[in-house]
Amino acid sequence: MIHLAELRLRVPAGAERAYPFTVPAVHAMTTLALDAPVTCFVGDNGSGKSTLLEGIAVAAGLPAIGTDDLARDPSLEAAGALAAALTLSWTHRTPRGFFLRAEDFFGFAKRLARERADMLRQLDETAREYAAARRAPDALGRAQGPLRASLADMERRYGVDLDANSHGQAFLRVFGDRLVPEGLYLLDEPEAALSPQSQLALLAMLIDMVGQGAQFVIATHSPILLALPGARLYTFDTAPPERVAYETLEHVWLTRDFLGDPGRYLRALGMG
Template identity: 40%
Template sequence: MTKGYIREIFLNRPLPEDSYLAALPALAPLRAGERLDLNAPVTFLVGENGSGKSTLLEGVAVAMGFNPEGGTRNFSFSTRDTHSALGDYLTVSRSAYPRDGFFLRAESFYNTASYLEDAYQAELHLGTGTPYGMRSLHAQSHGESFLALVQNRFGGEGVYLLDEPEAALSPARQLTLLGQIHQLVGEDSQFLIATHSPILMAYPGAYLYLLSEGGIQRVDYRETEHYLLTKRFLEDPERMLRYLFSEDDTI
């Protein structure tokens, strides 16, 4: 079990009725006063595009003091103020405070890498190494730099929030990330991850929360559409493609 860096989350006051957040179906249970149990070493937020996964993850990050665009609590850069106000209405209940933490989101990773490069220009020039490795993150591929940050910067005894990390990673590198997650869990860390990846979702013992028109509900890995659809496709791709193409005369 985790140390309780994040035990549960709940709304500390009603969301504004004129906000799009109040109309987001996945947030209905929280609006009704329910608390979302996140007291597991690894929790995944899953669901279709637009279901609110990234919005909820970002809200938790902001409520915990992380920079909305990514990074640690000490990162102060801002390229565009687009985050929602959800973090102002969320309370994160915890019984312990982490030594380390990072909010890593695929869509703004370039900005995070730029901030880190500016902060460690001297170390990169001298070749003495940085908290994210020996090479500039911009001198590596997206996937390489993403993993370099996880492997070098994530120090354990921390809470790590990842938004769609699979966007940067091949299937093989997703397996590498799973190995890193498991190692860090063994070092008293906790993860909250928004993802579409059936590879990442397979982490043993993880909580999986499905965000949908029906709200938020905990589901089994093999009940997720991500698993079922991927399984059906891999078992008989020709059949799936015939069905798909017959439904679309433009292809």
């Protein structure tokens, strides 16, 4: 299902020399069609793909994993300026979905750990207070009930210690728990925490959710994620971004070429 169908960009007068409008791919853009359940932005570092994705997230008002308020996040100041210049066209405005930057996920895991520790501390303090006051056990149970329910729900969804898992395991657990049908999901380099095997697991999740009406816009370097069937691929190494075929992407042919003969590349680097 297509929720977000197109974006249009109009650079504000006088902003042409201000970041992020100085990024060539952004500066030259007027419209970008998002006419597939999966759209991938690909390009070199600094090409503008993540910046545009952040701008879309702010403009769409999506909740974010790891960031409480996109509009107030200082790291998204440029994205806010870009969002103000974007007009989003919807075929079906969905309240479901989220925005995820790989770097925000690690902070999210640590925040969950702090919240769990705080819940356990509150439970312990309540138990000591009721014991000192010689309150009945059933009164303590009623007092602790809501907090225990919240703790049990957190542990059911994320485990006892999400931060104790590998980054890849924790990422997939959070990601899988948050996905719901017919949502819009904006993902910025989700492969950062994932091994190739875990990228395949994520790919399977994406395919499953597309079958349930979800739409994804992904900024990625991963040839594995870029291979998602039916994905529309845009390269940000041109100005404006252009639609490209999977086989023509440098990320794909360079990875394949290297794996076919790594010694040749190492010799060229003076290491062979």
